[in-house]
Amino acid sequence: MQISARHADQTTIFDVSGDIDLANSPAVRKALLSEVREKRTPRVVMNLSKVRYIDSSGVASLVEGLKACRDLNLRFILFGLSPSAREVLQLSRLLKIFEVYDNEDQALAS
Amino acid sequence: MKTVKPSRQLDSNGLPALRDGLLLKLHLHSDPKLLCVVRGALERLTEVLGFSPSDCRSVTRAVDEALTNIMRHCYHGRIDQPIEVSCRRLPRRASSGEGLEILLSDRGPAVDPAKLRGRRLDEIKPGGLGLHFIRQSMDTVEYQRGRGVNRFRMVKYFQHTGSPNC
Numbered sequence: 001m002q003i004s005a006r007h008a009d010q011t012t013i014f015d016v017s018g019d020i021d022l023a024n025s026p027a028v029r030k031a032l033l034s035e036v037r038e039k040r041t042p043r044v045v046m047n048l049s050k051v052r053y054i055d056s057s058g059v060a061s062l063v064e065g066l067k068a069c070r071d072l073n074l075r076f077i078l079f080g081l082s083p084s085a086r087e088v089l090q091l092s093r094l095l096k097i098f099e100v101y102d103n104e105d106q107a108l109a110s
Numbered sequence: 111m112k113t114v115k116p117s118r119q120l121d122s123n124g125l126p127a128l129r130d131g132l133l134l135k136l137h138l139h140s141d142p143k144l145l146c147v148v149r150g151a152l153e154r155l156t157e158v159l160g161f162s163p164s165d166c167r168s169v170t171r172a173v174d175e176a177l178t179n180i181m182r183h184c185y186h187g188r189i190d191q192p193i194e195v196s197c198r199r200l201p202r203r204a205s206s207g208e209g210l211e212i213l214l215s216d217r218g219p220a221v222d223p224a225k226l227r228g229r230r231l232d233e234i235k236p237g238g239l240g241l242h243f244i245r246q247s248m249d250t251v252e253y254q255r256g257r258g259v260n261r262f263r264m265v266k267y268f269q270h271t272g273s274p275n276c
Contacts, residue, residue: 021145053174055171056243
């Protein structure tokens, strides 16, 4: 799993690739929370188009990112969900809680 | 008291026949880095058995989440503890169809059955989702403790009417 951040126009975009599971969800959580709390860019976007699998610990990291953004009045956006990632958000009834788009253009135009 | 061992049956090639529909057995350490290895094996096994893509993902997810629970809650993050994964084909019975049974065994402390219920989903908070995913993904989920071993059994039945591919 790899995670990196890009910054553009009041937005931080995290590009994540690989599976997010117990082995690496702490790294996602750490990167996300430190960026949100230190940079406080108004819009935080997670590019998940290269993530094939997310487990419950990965979902928990996304929820923590969402809550941290809400606490600071920032937007938290996901795009590029794989079928598996979409299913776990549906199973946990979180799909409607997150702001989700199909691709980066849609996410940045929102 | 005498223990009578069953005679070893041979298949048409003269090799020991696979007993009880055993398809795959994995022994692994409780290292989260190995979760992707088990997911890969389960993805291929469920594909070969003819499960739908959605059911392949469900079975793989359930096994991954159950192993995650063992690593976190039974072994408390120790990465050198033993876990066994056994996958068997269940024959069609009068009361149920053909299916895939997955049995996970570990030697951690006994699990409190009250903690196997999972949490309510009406709160937006991190954590506590793994058991919910398992129950949503599998047809049968059972836990047993015996002789110092936790056994977590899950079954997924085939949805199609034909026979599995192996």
